[in-house]
Amino acid sequence: MDLHDKKKATEPAPQIEKNTHFLQALGHALEGIGQLLVRERNMRFHIFAAIVVLLVGIYVKLGRSDWLWITVAVFTVIMAEFVNTMVEAIVDLIVGESYHPLAKVAKDVASGAVLAAVAFAIVVGVLIFQPYILPNLQMLLG
Numbered sequence: 630m631d632l633h634d635k636k637k638a639t640e641p642a643p644q645i646e647k648n649t650h651f652l653q654a655l656g657h658a659l660e661g662i663g664q665l666l667v668r669e670r671n672m673r674f675h676i677f678a679a680i681v682v683l684l685v686g687i688y689v690k691l692g693r694s695d696w697l698w699i700t701v702a703v704f705t706v707i708m709a710e711f712v713n714t715m716v717e718a719i720v721d722l723i724v725g726e727s728y729h730p731l732a733k734v735a736k737d738v739a740s741g742a743v744l745a746a747v748a749f750a751i752v753v754g755v756l757i758f759q760p761y762i763l764p765n766l767q768m769l770l771g
């Protein structure tokens with residue numbers, strides 16, 4: 630038994646059975662979120678953008694309904710990224726390294742969902758921040 634075999638023998642067997650308790654399920658859900666952060670470089674940009682919006686929103690003292698719309702917009706983008714990552718993983722599992730026109734459709738449509746969600750978030754952001762930005766812009770431009 631070499632070092633590799635010894636390491637394998639001490640590792641727990643990969644789980645394919647159903648989760649047996651809440652903490653186990655929670656652990657796997659958190660692993661899923663971790664996968665999203667690792668696999669999707671765009672996700673890191675979305676988080677950065679959400680932090681900027683949060684700080685600007687606090688600075689201009691947004692109201693409750695504005696925060697509600699921003700929350701909806703941020704979660705719509707995050708949910709679209711979850712779906713995109715799921716589709717990519719399932720497609721790669723099915724077709725592997727080979728090209729398939731339907732794999733292209735699935736992945737392109739999943740990316741399109743993220744783009745649509747980002748467009749929605751931009752519209753929400755413009756509508757909410759426009760009253761704060763426009764007067765300052767006019768002041769700057771004289």
Ligand SMILES: Nc1ncnc2c1ncn2[C@@H]1O[C@H](COP(=O)(O)OP(=O)(O)OP(=O)(O)O)[C@@H](O)[C@H]1O
Pocket residue numbers: 669671713717724725726727728729730732733736737739740
């Ligand atoms: N197996 C495949 N068969 C056909 N087209 C593919 C396949 N894999 C990837 N593609 C094409 O390449 C594009 C990018 O692939 P992939 O989604 O894996 O990369 P990505 O950069 O992680 O995408 P995203 O930025 O949406 O996360 C897809 O949108 C699709 O057009």
